[in-house]
Amino acid sequence: MVKNLKKFNLRSKCALITGGAGLLGVEHAEALLEIGAKVILADINLNALNKAKSNLSKKYSQDSIIIFVMDVTNPDSIKKVSNEILDYGLSVDILINNAAIDPKVNRDNFLTESSRFENFLLDQWNLEVSVGLTGAFLVSQIFGALMVKKKTGGVILNIASDLSVISPDQRLYKKEGLSEDVQPVKPVTYSVIKTGLIGLTKYLSTYWADKNIRCNALSPGGIFNDQDDAFVKKIKNLIPQKRMADKDEYRGAIQFLCSDASSYMTGQNLIIDGGRSVW
Ligand SMILES: NC(=O)c1ccc[n+]([C@@H]2O[C@H](COP(=O)([O-])OP(=O)(O)OC[C@H]3O[C@@H](n4cnc5c(N)ncnc54)[C@H](O)[C@@H]3O)[C@@H](O)[C@H]2O)c1
Numbered sequence: 001m002v003k004n005l006k007k008f009n010l011r012s013k014c015a016l017i018t019g020g021a022g023l024l025g026v027e028h029a030e031a032l033l034e035i036g037a038k039v040i041l042a043d044i045n046l047n048a049l050n051k052a053k054s055n056l057s058k059k060y061s062q063d064s065i066i067i068f069v070m071d072v073t074n075p076d077s078i079k080k081v082s083n084e085i086l087d088y089g090l091s092v093d094i095l096i097n098n099a100a101i102d103p104k105v106n107r108d109n110f111l112t113e114s115s116r117f118e119n120f121l122l123d124q125w126n127l128e129v130s131v132g133l134t135g136a137f138l139v140s141q142i143f144g145a146l147m148v149k150k151k152t153g154g155v156i157l158n159i160a161s162d163l164s165v166i167s168p169d170q171r172l173y174k175k176e177g178l179s180e181d182v183q184p185v186k187p188v189t190y191s192v193i194k195t196g197l198i199g200l201t202k203y204l205s206t207y208w209a210d211k212n213i214r215c216n217a218l219s220p221g222g223i224f225n226d227q228d229d230a231f232v233k234k235i236k237n238l239i240p241q242k243r244m245a246d247k248d249e250y251r252g253a254i255q256f257l258c259s260d261a262s263s264y265m266t267g268q269n270l271i272i273d274g275g276r277s278v279w
Contacts, residue, residue: 010094010259013093014093015029018072023247039064042069049068078143094155095143095155100193101128129192133200148211159197160194165271165277214265216268217268219270220245220272221239224244
C-alpha cells in the first residue's frame with residue numbers, strides 16, 4: 001500500500017452524520033465505513049434510519065453502524081443523543097452536518113408559487129433555517145465542545161452546496177404555461193443556509209484551530225435522482241461535464257476531508273460540481 005494511503009485510515013474513529021438516513025447521509029456513512037470508521041446516523045426519520053442500517057449492515061459489521069433519532073433543531077434532543085453515545089462507550093471524532101430540508105424536483109410538493117421570494121412565508125423560512133443552519137450551529141456547539149474536552153481533536157464537515165457560491169439559476173425550475181409571477185423558484189432559504197454554512201465553517205476553523213479541530217465544507221452539485229427529463233436536460237447545459245453527479249461521487253471527498261489525508265486543510269469549501277460554478 002502507498003504509505004500516504006494510511007492517512008485515510010479511520011479505524012478507531014467514530015463519525016456522527018446528521019440527516020444520516022437521507023440520500024447523501026447513507027453515502028457519507030458508506031464512505032467512512034469503507035475506511036474503517038464507526039458511524040452514527042442521526043435523523044428525525046426512524047423508518048429511514050432502520051432501512052439505512054439494514055442496508056449498510058449487508059456490507060459492514062452491525063456494530064459499526066449505530067442509529068439515533070435526533071432532531072438537530074432541538075438542543076435537548078442533541079444532548080440526549082450525546083449522552084447516549086457516551087453510554088455506548090463512544091465519543092465523536094468526526095461530525096458531518098448534513099441535515100437539511102432539501103425540496104426535491106421530482107416530488108409533487110416541490111416548488112410552487114409559494115417558493116417565490118415575494119410570497120415566502122416566515123414560518124417556512126424559520127423551519128428551513130432551523131434545520132440547515134441553526135441545526136449545524138447547535139450540533140457543532142454540543143459535539144465540538146466534547147471534542148475540545150477530549151483533547152484529541154476532531155473534524156467538523158459542513159455539507160453545503162454549489163449554491164453556497166453561485167445563485168440558483170431559476171430558469172431550471174420554470175414550468176411551461178405558467179405566468180412569470182407564479183413560476184416556482186429555488187427558495188431564498190437554500191442560498192442563505194448554504195452561504196451561512198460557509199461562514200460557520202470559517203468561524204469554527206479559526207475558533208478551534210488551537211484545539212486541533214479542523215472544519216471544512218463540502219459543496220456538492222446536484223445529484224441525479226430520477227428528476228424529470230426536462231429538468232435534467234436544462235441542468236446538464238449548465239455543467240461543463242454535461243451531467244449531474246452520481247450519488248456515490250462524493251465518497252472520495254468525504255474520505256479525504258474526514259481523515260488525516262486533509263490534515264493541513266481547514267476553513268475551506270471544497271466544491272465538487274462538474275465545473276458548474278466555474279462557468
Ligand atoms: N441531493 C442533492 O442533489 C444535493 C446537492 C447539494 C447539496 N446537498 C445537500 O446534501 C445534504 C443531504 O441532502 P440529501 O439529498 O441527502 O437530502 P435528503 O432529504 O435525502 O436527506 C436529508 C435528511 O435530513 C433529515 N432531517 C430533516 N430534518 C431534520 C432534523 N430536524 N433533524 C435531523 N434530521 C433531519 C431528513 O429526515 C433526511 O433524512 C443536504 O444538506 C443538502 O442540502 C444535496
